[in-house]
Amino acid sequence: MAASAPAETGGGGEPRCRLYLVTPPALEPAAFAEQLARALDAGDVAAVQLRLKDVEESALKRAIDVLRPVAQSRDVAFLLNDRADLAVQHGCDGAHLGQTDGDHAKARKLLGPERMLGITCHASRHLAMEAGEVGADYVAFGAFFPTATKVAEHRAEPEILEWWAEMFELPSVAIGGITAENCAPLVRAGADFLAVVGAVWNHPEGPAAGVRALNDAIAAA
Numbered sequence: 001m002a003a004s005a006p007a008e009t010g011g012g013g014e015p016r017c018r019l020y021l022v023t024p025p026a027l028e029p030a031a032f033a034e035q036l037a038r039a040l041d042a043g044d045v046a047a048v049q050l051r052l053k054d055v056e057e058s059a060l061k062r063a064i065d066v067l068r069p070v071a072q073s074r075d076v077a078f079l080l081n082d083r084a085d086l087a088v089q090h091g092c093d094g095a096h097l098g099q100t101d102g103d104h105a106k107a108r109k110l111l112g113p114e115r116m117l118g119i120t121c122h123a124s125r126h127l128a129m130e131a132g133e134v135g136a137d138y139v140a141f142g143a144f145f146p147t148a149t150k151v152a153e154h155r156a157e158p159e160i161l162e163w164w165a166e167m168f169e170l171p172s173v174a175i176g177g178i179t180a181e182n183c184a185p186l187v188r189a190g191a192d193f194l195a196v197v198g199a200v201w202n203h204p205e206g207p208a209a210g211v212r213a214l215n216d217a218i219a220a221a
């Protein structure tokens with residue numbers, strides 16, 4: 001999902017599972033830009049999603065303008081949560097939309113072929129197939145584990161990743177409570193990306209250590 005870098009491969013030449021960092025729901029852009037740079041410089045990251053909740057649109061735009069170059073200058077795709085319109089207007093590489101974040105077909109059209117659309121599918125095969133039909137660039141399943149980042153009303157099992165990988169080429173993203181300690185079954189089940197918040201931004205030794213630990217766990221899975 002990187003803006004231009006090729007997907008890295010595992011030992012067998014298969015594209016391997018990669019990290020997808022989602023920001024904390026509240027942040028101060030200038031200070032967070034330093035954290036983000038440290039995280040991205042610590043190891044392979046395919047994408048960053050700016051996910052701010054309960055902020056004014058002006059604050060969201062400022063956060064995009066400060067954080068987008070940090071990711072894109074490193075060839076890491078920068079996606080915006082919830083707002084396909086602002087993603088287009090502010091030079092993002094795509095948008096991530098949930099099931100209540102507006103019309104997915106309209107968003108697909110707005111984003112055009114060059115920007116990515118990711119769609120939340122919870123634990124539903126039906127929603128994932130609908131997302132594929134509407135032209136999503138990835139389907140996101142979750143939550144796989146208990147998470148402190150948000151109230152997650154759906155619980156997914158690794159089998160849905162296995163099923164998806166067997167049936168479809170479209171990449172899958174696993175999200176929800178994922179850590180270096182628990183991610184191996186998701187990697188082995190065929191997740192193309194692991195999306196994480198707490199395991200990186202709340203890592204006791206800092207975000208760089210969080211990225212390193214997750215990439216080590218992916219490699220060992």
Ligand SMILES: Cc1ncc(COP(=O)(O)OP(=O)(O)O)c(N)n1
Pocket residue numbers: 022049051081082096097098099100101118120140141142150173175195
């Ligand atoms: C990669 C990824 N997967 C799922 C989500 C959740 O999106 P959504 O259901 O719209 O919930 P909010 O993030 O808007 O609270 C996500 N953001 N990213």
Ligand SMILES: Cc1nc(C(=O)O)sc1CCOP(=O)(O)O
Pocket residue numbers: 022120122141142143144146147148149150152154175176177178195196197198199
């Ligand atoms: C934003 C989000 N969406 C989820 C879903 O299940 O769709 S779980 C989640 C929170 C992910 O944060 P953490 O890595 O800290 O658990």
Ligand SMILES: [Mg+2]
Pocket residue numbers: 081082096097098101
């Ligand atoms: Mg949403």
